[in-house]
Amino acid sequence: MIKMHPLITIFFSLTLFFxxxxxxxxxxxxxxxxxxxVCLILLDKKKELIQVAKYSIYNMVLILIINSLIxxxxxxxxxxxxxxxxxxxxxxxxxxxxxxxxxxxxLVGIVLIFLLYGAMTDRDDTFSLFSKYAHKxxxxxxxxxxxxxxxxxxxxxVKDVMVLRGVDFHQKNLVKRVKAYYPILKVILISSLExxxxxxxxxxxxxxxxxxxxxxxxxxxxxxxxxxxxxxxILLFLFGYGLFFNIGSYxxxxxxxxxxxxxxxxxxxxxxxxxxxxxxxxxxxxxxxLECRI
Amino acid sequence: xxxxxxxAAVLLIALILIFITYEKQNTSIKEISLVAxxxxxxxxxxxxxxxxxxxxxxxxxxxxxxxxxGPKYGFTVGIVATIVSNSFLGHGPWTPxxxxxxxxxxxxxxxxxxxxKTPSKWILSIFAFAWGFLFDYIMxxxxxxxxxxxxxxxxxxxxxxxxxxxxxxxxxxNFIFVxxxxxxxxxxxxxxxxxxxxxxxxxxxxxxxRDKCEKDYCFNPYCFNKSNKFYFCSKSKCNSKSFE
Numbered sequence: 001m002i003k004m005h006p007l008i009t010i011f012f013s014l015t016l017f018f019x020x021x022x023x024x025x026x027x028x029x030x031x032x033x034x035x036x037x038v039c040l041i042l043l044d045k046k047k048e049l050i051q052v053a054k055y056s057i058y059n060m061v062l063i064l065i066i067n068s069l070i071x072x073x074x075x076x077x078x079x080x081x082x083x084x085x086x087x088x089x090x091x092x093x094x095x096x097x098x099x100x101x102x103x104x105x106x107l108v109g110i111v112l113i114f115l116l117y118g119a120m121t122d123r124d125d126t127f128s129l130f131s132k133y134a135h136k137x138x139x140x141x142x143x144x145x146x147x148x149x150x151x152x153x154x155x156x157x158v159k160d161v162m163v164l165r166g167v168d169f170h171q172k173n174l175v176k177r178v179k180a181y182y183p184i185l186k187v188i189l190i191s192s193l194e195x196x197x198x199x200x201x202x203x204x205x206x207x208x209x210x211x212x213x214x215x216x217x218x219x220x221x222x223x224x225x226x227x228x229x230x231x232x233x234i235l236l237f238l239f240g241y242g243l244f245f246n247i248g249s250y251x252x253x254x255x256x257x258x259x260x261x262x263x264x265x266x267x268x269x270x271x272x273x274x275x276x277x278x279x280x281x282x283x284x285x286x287x288x289x290l291e292c293r294i
Numbered sequence: 295x296x297x298x299x300x301x302a303a304v305l306l307i308a309l310i311l312i313f314i315t316y317e318k319q320n321t322s323i324k325e326i327s328l329v330a331x332x333x334x335x336x337x338x339x340x341x342x343x344x345x346x347x348x349x350x351x352x353x354x355x356x357x358x359x360x361x362x363x364g365p366k367y368g369f370t371v372g373i374v375a376t377i378v379s380n381s382f383l384g385h386g387p388w389t390p391x392x393x394x395x396x397x398x399x400x401x402x403x404x405x406x407x408x409x410x411k412t413p414s415k416w417i418l419s420i421f422a423f424a425w426g427f428l429f430d431y432i433m434x435x436x437x438x439x440x441x442x443x444x445x446x447x448x449x450x451x452x453x454x455x456x457x458x459x460x461x462x463x464x465x466x467x468n469f470i471f472v473x474x475x476x477x478x479x480x481x482x483x484x485x486x487x488x489x490x491x492x493x494x495x496x497x498x499x500x501x502x503x504r505d506k507c508e509k510d511y512c513f514n515p516y517c518f519n520k521s522n523k524f525y526f527c528s529k530s531k532c533n534s535k536s537f538e
Contacts, residue, residue, distance in 0.1 A: 021299045021440070052384075063441045066456060070442065070449040103441040110387040118385070134317050136326060140370075143330035144378045148338050186478060192331050193486045200327035208323050252443075 002284040002291055005225040006126040012232045013117045019239055020109045025250040025263055026098070028270075029105045035274040036112045042281040043119040052111050060104030067100030068092045073253040099252040125219045135213055143199070151192060158187050223294040227280060234273050242266060298440035305390050309373075312397075316370065324490055329367065332359045333374035340379040348463040352379060353429060354471035355479075356396050357422050360403030362483040368400020387440075388433065395432040399425045415477060422472040426465025430457055 004012075020032055040049050074093025081090040131138035159169070162184065171177045242248050247266045251257070284291040336355035343349045352375050360368020376392045406413065406421060413421075431454065438445070438453045 017302075018299065021302060022296060055384075062456065063437075066442060066449070066452055070452050071444060073444065099443055103443075107387075107441060114385045114387070114389075134313055136317055136321060137313060140326055140330045140333065140374055141377065143327060144334040144337065144374055145381075147331055147334035148378065151334065151338055182475070185475070186482070189335065189479065189482055192335060193328065193482070196327040196331035197324060197486070197489065200322075200324040203323050203327070 002224060002281065002294075003122045003125065004120045004228055005219060005221055006121045006129045008221075008225045008229045008232070009117055009121045012120075012228060012235075013113050015232055015235050015239065016113050016116075017110060019235075020106055020113070022239070022243060023248040024102070024252075025248045025259070025267075026102050026105070027259060027264065027267055028248050029102060029109060031267055031271055031274070033105055033109045033112070035271075035278065036109060036116050038278055039116055039281060040112065040119060042278070042285055043116075045115065045119045048115055048119075049112070052115055053108070056104075056108040056111055059107055060101075063104045063107065064097065064100035067103065068096040071096040071099065071253075075254045076256070095252045095254070095256055098256060102252070128215070128217070128219065131213070132215070143196075147192060147196075150195070151188065154188055154191060155184065158184050158191075224280060224284075227294070228277060231273055231276055235270070238266075238270055238273065297445060298436070301436065301439050302387075302390075305394060309390060309393065312369075312373075325367075328363075328486065328490060329370050329374060332371045333378055336371060336375035337377075337379035337382075340375075341382055344383060346463075348430070348460045349467040350429075350464055351467075351471055352376075352396065353399055353425055353464070353468050354422060354475070356400040357403040357418075357425060357468075357472065358476060358479050358483060360400030361407050361418070362480055362487055363404070364407070365401040365404030368402075368404045369397040370400075372396030372398070372400040387436070391433055391436045395429045398432070399429060415473060418476055419469045419473040422468035422476075423465045426463075426468040427461050430461040430464055 016032060016036070020029065023029060023032075037049065040046070069090060069092070071093070072091055074095030076094040077091050078094060078097070079092040083089050127138060127142070162180075163169070167180050167183075169177065169180050171180065247263055250259075250263070280294070284294070332355065336352045336359070339351035339355060343351060356368060356372045356375060359371040363371075373393045373396070376389060376396050380386075380389050380392070402425070403421070406418075410417065434453050434457055438450060442449045442453060
């Protein structure tokens with residue numbers, strides 16, 4: 001599976017992120033969402049895609065409900081309630097529902113961008129990129145990740161010792177069960193903090209921070225990275241141009257209007273740029289030699 | 295005006311600036327290691343409670359870390375714990391806002407220690423309770439700014455009212471965690487804080503330091519025995535005539 005350079009992917013994800021945030025036009029949002037979904041399918045991330053979709057549906061429904069209850073600006077009324085104390089009269093309009101659905105799709109799109117970034121890059125590459133410029137922070141992250149693994153082993157070890165000493169962790173009474181687990185927490189906290197000081201001394205004795213850090217491998221910029229970088233630049237140009245001439249905006253209120261032709265023509269241009277990336281991904285999936293060449 | 299876009303851009307720039315400042319600071323490896331451990335504990339504590347809606351022990355651990363080690367520490371632990379725990383539970387647009395919220399929780403706990411030197415268990419528990427709501431209010435803010443229209447008081451109240459029970463769960467769980475475990479955890483962390491405060495001395499300066507010591511301090515065993523805490527007593531204050 002093709003993996004991109006993390007820096008290129010960060011810029012590409014940011015472009016998509018700001019495009020979703022800025023555009024209000026439902027066709028634009030659907031188009032970007034469709035592009036991300038196809039990308040994820042091509043990158044074999046169907047399982048994760050379904051998981052995110054499940055989570056997003058809950059939030060989408062929430063946005064839809066709040067917007068339709070709050071927004072009273074629309075004119076096409078579906079339902080109008082009697083006067084309710086404090087809230088007043090509530091009317092649900094088609095415009096508010098459409099706006100809520102559009103915002104829900106935006107949320108799904110933003111969540112999927114994070115998934116797309118993870119699918120397009122290798123975690124180690126991202127890590128080495130950041131360690132070059134923010135080595136303290138990446139050291140903290142790598143130590144933290146390492147500690148989590150150690151914690152799991154440590155919990156099992158302490159639990160075994162306590163079972164041998166007669167502690168029952170399967171009591172029906174919740175308070176007693178919490179009391180049984182509490183000493184484990186304390187032991188884990190003390191031992192992990194103790195371990196952290198030992199690790200620090202080990203690092204210090206090996207001369208951490210005394211000179212420039214050694215780098216054993218470097219991620220080369222490949223042809224695919226150049227192509228995606230160039231595509232990103234074109235997207236940025238189109239995005240900036242559209243922003244300047246107010247293309248891609250759509251007013252849901254007071255009444256839903258017909259889509260503007262200029263917006264649709266501009267969307268076709270953006271979709272054409274998206275298509276280049278999709279074709280590269282599809283090509284790499286279909287022909288192994290293409291993946292090796294680029 | 296797209297307030298969601300502006301808030302995202304401002305938050306992104308602020309987080310980048312915070313990282314640059316942190317990188318430029320002279321942080322010892324012991325501090326880095328301790329931050330990593332506390333963040334690991336705070337991050338991993340979120341995972342077993344993920345099934346219960348909005349019960350987040352991370353807030354408790356971040357608050358205790360900030361309270362003991364100070365605002366800067368608390369902020370860093372909050373940020374790193376978010377990144378690590380979201381690696382397991384899923385990154386999303388909420389990650390930067392969670393970083394900000396937990397970072398601020400740790401920071402404010404450090405500030406609380408500066409204002410009230412020894413707050414009671416109740417005050418700290420109420421502080422954690424308040425942060426249960428504040429955390430979710432910060433999280434609701436991006437939701438409101440990004441996805442709700444029109445941005446007015448009515449929509450603001452509706453968004454915050456919709457999450458009230460979730461916020462309450464967070465606040466109550468924070469209160470319980472701090473009330474039950476706060477004192478013990480604070481004691482343990484305080485002990486490690488004391489162990490952390492050491493002075494580095496490059497070996498090139500040892501001779502210089504020895505000369506200074508011989509000039510300013512006496513090495514009288516009588517003085518050494520009398521003082522339980524210090525190896526040397528100041529020459530100017532030394533009462534030991536036998537040495538003179």
